Amino acid sequence: xxxxxxxxxxxxxxxxxxxxxxxxxxxxxxxxxxxxxxxxxxxxxxxxxxxxxxxxxxxxxxxxxxxxxxxxxxxxxxxxxxxxxxxxxxxxxxxxxxxxxxxxxxxxxxxxxxxxxxxx
Numbered sequence: 001x002x003x004x005x006x007x008x009x010x011x012x013x014x015x016x017x018x019x020x021x022x023x024x025x026x027x028x029x030x031x032x033x034x035x036x037x038x039x040x041x042x043x044x045x046x047x048x049x050x051x052x053x054x055x056x057x058x059x060x061x062x063x064x065x066x067x068x069x070x071x072x073x074x075x076x077x078x079x080x081x082x083x084x085x086x087x088x089x090x091x092x093x094x095x096x097x098x099x100x101x102x103x104x105x106x107x108x109x110x111x112x113x114x115x116x117x118x119x120x
Contacts, residue, residue, distance in 0.1 A: 071088060071090050074089055074119065085098050085099075094109065095110070096110060
């Protein structure tokens with residue numbers, strides 16, 4: 001372990017000698033530029049993530065939901081970790097559907113009046 005610290009100390013001394021100080025101490029100048037480079041890199045990464053989420057992700061297949069779709073999910077309630085119940089609209093009809101790990105079951109069809117009473 002002592003050998004590692006010796007190598008690190010020697011590398012730091014060489015770096016201090018190679019950087020022209022311009023009236024400033026070498027290590028301070030080195031850390032300042034390092035800080036500036038890290039900040040610029042951080043801003044660049046955050047910008048790229050924003051562009052990806054804002055413009056690329058919505059265009060990927062599976063993430064695009066059209067408002068013109070004939071099937072609309074009106075409500076979803078989770079019953080257990082992998083079991084849910086959905087209220088969907090297909091055309092002008094409303095269905096109650098249950099889902100589990102490997103199955104989808106039609107529970108029943110609701111009238112328009114029943115749906116309007118539950119969701120005014």
